[in-house]
Amino acid sequence: MKSITKTLVAALLAVPLLGGTVSAYELTIPTLDYRTGPYAPNGIPFANGFSDYLTMLNERDGGINDTKINLVPCETAYNTKRGVECYENTKGQGDSGALVYQPLSTGITYQLIPKSSVDRIPIFSMGYGRTSAANGKVFPWVFNFPATYWSQATVFVQYIADKEGGMDKLKGKKIALVYHNSAYGKEPIRTLESAAAKFGFELMLLPVDHPGQEQKATWLQIRKERPDWVMMWGWGVMNQVAIKEAASIRFPMDHFIGVWWSGSENDVIPAGDKADGYLSGAFHQPGDNFPAHDDIKKHVYDKGKGHGERDRIGEVLYNRGLVAAMWTSEAVRKAMEIHGTNKIKGVHLRDGFEALDVDEARLKELGLPNFTIPVKITCDNHEGPGKVALQQWDAKAKKWSIVSKFYDPLRDITGPLIAEDSAQYAKENNVVPRICN
Amino acid sequence: MIYRETGQFKANYADDQALFPIAQDRYVVIAALIVAFGVVPMVLNQYWLNAIMLPFLIYSLAALGLNILTGYCGQVSLGTGGFMAVGAFAVYKLMVAFPELGFIPLVILSGLITAAVGSLFGLPSLRIKGFYLAVATLASQFFLIWLFNKVGWFFNYNATGMITSPPMTMFGVIITGPEGSPMAKYFLVATIVAVFALVAKNIARGRIGRNWMAIRDMDIAAELIGVRPLIAKLSAFAVSSFYIGMAGALYFAVWLGSAEPTEAFDINQSFLVLFMIIIGGLGSVLGSFLGAGFLVLMPILLKNILVDGFGTDSALAAHIEIMTVGALIIIFLIVEPHGLARLWRIAKEKLRLWPFPY
Numbered sequence: 001m002k003s004i005t006k007t008l009v010a011a012l013l014a015v016p017l018l019g020g021t022v023s024a025y026e027l028t029i030p031t032l033d034y035r036t037g038p039y040a041p042n043g044i045p046f047a048n049g050f051s052d053y054l055t056m057l058n059e060r061d062g063g064i065n066d067t068k069i070n071l072v073p074c075e076t077a078y079n080t081k082r083g084v085e086c087y088e089n090t091k092g093q094g095d096s097g098a099l100v101y102q103p104l105s106t107g108i109t110y111q112l113i114p115k116s117s118v119d120r121i122p123i124f125s126m127g128y129g130r131t132s133a134a135n136g137k138v139f140p141w142v143f144n145f146p147a148t149y150w151s152q153a154t155v156f157v158q159y160i161a162d163k164e165g166g167m168d169k170l171k172g173k174k175i176a177l178v179y180h181n182s183a184y185g186k187e188p189i190r191t192l193e194s195a196a197a198k199f200g201f202e203l204m205l206l207p208v209d210h211p212g213q214e215q216k217a218t219w220l221q222i223r224k225e226r227p228d229w230v231m232m233w234g235w236g237v238m239n240q241v242a243i244k245e246a247a248s249i250r251f252p253m254d255h256f257i258g259v260w261w262s263g264s265e266n267d268v269i270p271a272g273d274k275a276d277g278y279l280s281g282a283f284h285q286p287g288d289n290f291p292a293h294d295d296i297k298k299h300v301y302d303k304g305k306g307h308g309e310r311d312r313i314g315e316v317l318y319n320r321g322l323v324a325a326m327w328t329s330e331a332v333r334k335a336m337e338i339h340g341t342n343k344i345k346g347v348h349l350r351d352g353f354e355a356l357d358v359d360e361a362r363l364k365e366l367g368l369p370n371f372t373i374p375v376k377i378t379c380d381n382h383e384g385p386g387k388v389a390l391q392q393w394d395a396k397a398k399k400w401s402i403v404s405k406f407y408d409p410l411r412d413i414t415g416p417l418i419a420e421d422s423a424q425y426a427k428e429n430n431v432v433p434r435i436c437n
Numbered sequence: 438m439i440y441r442e443t444g445q446f447k448a449n450y451a452d453d454q455a456l457f458p459i460a461q462d463r464y465v466v467i468a469a470l471i472v473a474f475g476v477v478p479m480v481l482n483q484y485w486l487n488a489i490m491l492p493f494l495i496y497s498l499a500a501l502g503l504n505i506l507t508g509y510c511g512q513v514s515l516g517t518g519g520f521m522a523v524g525a526f527a528v529y530k531l532m533v534a535f536p537e538l539g540f541i542p543l544v545i546l547s548g549l550i551t552a553a554v555g556s557l558f559g560l561p562s563l564r565i566k567g568f569y570l571a572v573a574t575l576a577s578q579f580f581l582i583w584l585f586n587k588v589g590w591f592f593n594y595n596a597t598g599m600i601t602s603p604p605m606t607m608f609g610v611i612i613t614g615p616e617g618s619p620m621a622k623y624f625l626v627a628t629i630v631a632v633f634a635l636v637a638k639n640i641a642r643g644r645i646g647r648n649w650m651a652i653r654d655m656d657i658a659a660e661l662i663g664v665r666p667l668i669a670k671l672s673a674f675a676v677s678s679f680y681i682g683m684a685g686a687l688y689f690a691v692w693l694g695s696a697e698p699t700e701a702f703d704i705n706q707s708f709l710v711l712f713m714i715i716i717g718g719l720g721s722v723l724g725s726f727l728g729a730g731f732l733v734l735m736p737i738l739l740k741n742i743l744v745d746g747f748g749t750d751s752a753l754a755a756h757i758e759i760m761t762v763g764a765l766i767i768i769f770l771i772v773e774p775h776g777l778a779r780l781w782r783i784a785k786e787k788l789r790l791w792p793f794p795y
Contacts, residue, residue, distance in 0.1 A: 035751070035752030035755070036759075073750075075752055077755060081492070085737065089484055092484070106597075107697060110599055110697075111693065111694065111695060114601075114615040114694060114695075115615040115694075118615045118616055181586060182598075182700060183597035183599045189596070190596050210703070421596060429601070429603065430604065
């Protein structure tokens with residue numbers, strides 16, 4: 001009896017292996033899209049940008065170093081449980097297995113972080129997820145470059161100081177934070193509290209519950225308390241509602257700064273002309289006037305293989321998906337170079353991410369000159385440069401444009417917080433930090 | 438012919454009062470247990486165990502809990518998500534504070550804590566009924582989630598308000614968190630669910646269960662024949678919350694590994710579990726399992742058929758899935774308003790007469 005079961009199990013295990021040897025080796029990259037659910041308007045452009053760029057590589061170059069990319073889409077609806085089901089379903093697909101995951105939601109990222117080291121698949125949570133994962137010693141499998149929420153919060157503080165006329169002018173100012181009342185929205189609170197203690201401004205915390213349609217009370221409070229600046233950590237419909245409410249209480253838009261997930265065309269267009277001057281964080285350029293976009297139109301959309309609508313190429317969130325795909329493909333290239341083979345797996349790709357170095361010259365080669373900041377990852381720093389700029393909405397031209405320099409984060413604030421939070425994670429989960437040299 | 442009790446004589450009270458008086462029922466249950474513990478872990482892979490069997494069993498336990506309250510005692514509750522959160526946060530605090538107690542005692546302890554909280558929120562049921570009670574329990578849902586999101590003590594002052602289950606071991610095997618083997622997790626959850634399903638079956642047919650059903654059918658009449666509504670209703674709330682609390686603890690510690698209150702335990706959880714018992718069958722232990730199976734398996738099955746089988750676009754598949762599950766719920770409710778468990782009962786009646794129906 002036992003031998004029969006053993007044979008059966010062996011046969012079952014052998015089936016996928018036999019099937020795999022027939023086709024050529026492909027690089028399996030699952031995409032956890034959310035084209036449905038309350039956050040779909042933001043999820044769709046990102047998913048399109050990500051998939052279009054990798055499809056373009058397949059069509060133009062035959063993949064990465066002549067190895068085709070196999071995109072495996074899985075719909076999460078921004079729901080953590082569905083995201084985990086998608087992860088379990090896709091992690092073993094193809095010869096390569098899943099190479100990397102972009103969880104695209106703070107909730108799913110938190111679920112996948114501990115799984116990543118067990119399954120040996122890197123997580124690329126680009127600018128979201130757990131901030132303290134920037135500490136590569138504790139989180140060798142997680143990458144959150146080019147900048148974290150905490151870095152971004154300190155950049156906003158610096159921008160405000162610049163507008164007010166210096167860091168010393170922050171004293172006595174009142175800054176409000178309107179945030180999505182979830183793990184995502186709560187991320188910047190500690191950083192801002194430290195900054196408030198250091199620079200002497202007053203911080204007002206205003207949570208908004210999911211999905212964020214009801215914000216009358218929040219903005220009434222802002223109207224009453226008259227903060228000098230408002231920051232927002234919002235997502236989905238919450239952004240549109242907040243910008244409309246801000247307009248209706250005549251809050252000055254150029255004193256209203258959204259996180260980079262609160263700064264896309266979807267968020268400002270519903271408020272019309274009143275949204276003019278609204279600010280948000282950014283780490284890449286908007287627009288479709290780069291050679292890479294031309295290649296996408298030529299090699300993907302002209303062949304009818306596009307994932308979205310042609311005239312929405314170049315939207316802020318589209319470009320964010322594109323830049324994520326660009327860094328992912330560059331990491332794949334790096335991993336192939338390090339390990340001297342095209343048949344890489346997740347464990348190899350991790351090394352590729354850790355040795356990632358995309359400078360301006362390389363961006364130019366990729367057809368994305370000045371598109372984003374140069375990124376260099378090291379063993380202990382998975383956040384990379386941490387630089388953030390601010391972009392502003394021009395309601396007449398219906399265009400976002402970057403209006404500030406790329407600020408460096410205040411590492412003297414974020415550094416100790418990252419060390420503290422990652423140390424707590426290491427302690428709770430019995431992780432021994434590795435040594436980086 | 439297959440399903441006939443003719444010739445099964447009961448010579449003593451023990452036989453007559455057996456949990457499954459008909460031999461065929463007994464065989465089916467034993468077969469189900471053999472399949473659950475012997476066959477399922479042998480043939481299913483990691484994906485099936487982790488992504489399908491665990492949520493199915495955990496939701497079955499939650500549905501069982503709600504069925505005790507709503508199906509047996511007739512008190513409608515929309516607070517399931519909140520009570521699951523109580524179980525989850527209780528087990529989290531206990532796991533961090535007393536890891537040496539072992540996992541199963543901690544799960545039972547967190548069930549007891551939830552039972553206390555549930556009884557507290559059950560107090561209004563003595564005065565209000567029906568839809569008004571549903572609204573009162575809805576308030577508990579929102580209040581509990583707000584509490585766990587607001588008060589730092591519950592999530593040990595984590596910056597993001599999330600709770601993460603620390604690794605726990607049982608017999609030297611890790612059973613919580615991502616390092617736990619799916620097989621061990623499955624055996625653990627299946628054991629707890631099997632034991633407490635039998636307990637529920639036993640309670641339901643005994644004195645306490647009969648009290649609940651008397652209250653459900655007509656509370657004034659029940660009171661007149663000597664059932665004390667205070668005891669009956671509050672015990673239903675307590676036992677129901679005990680089950681839901683354990684389900685919440687397993688849901689967080691074994692299945693998810695980390696959770697944030699606003700997403701993992703939101704109002705949709707309450708509705709989902711309520712739909713499970715309505716579709717599965719109110720006042721039936723089997724119905725809890727069938728309903729959970731229907732609502733957990735059906736979407737995943739549909740998704741896999743559409744996306745992997747027919748190569749449908751994943752977003753389109755998600756839309757089709759929402760529509761199909763909705764339509765199926767309506768069809769089931771029209772065709773069989775008493776739930777899937779009733780279908781099973783009808784099948785048994787037919788089998789009893791087969792092949793010579795009259």
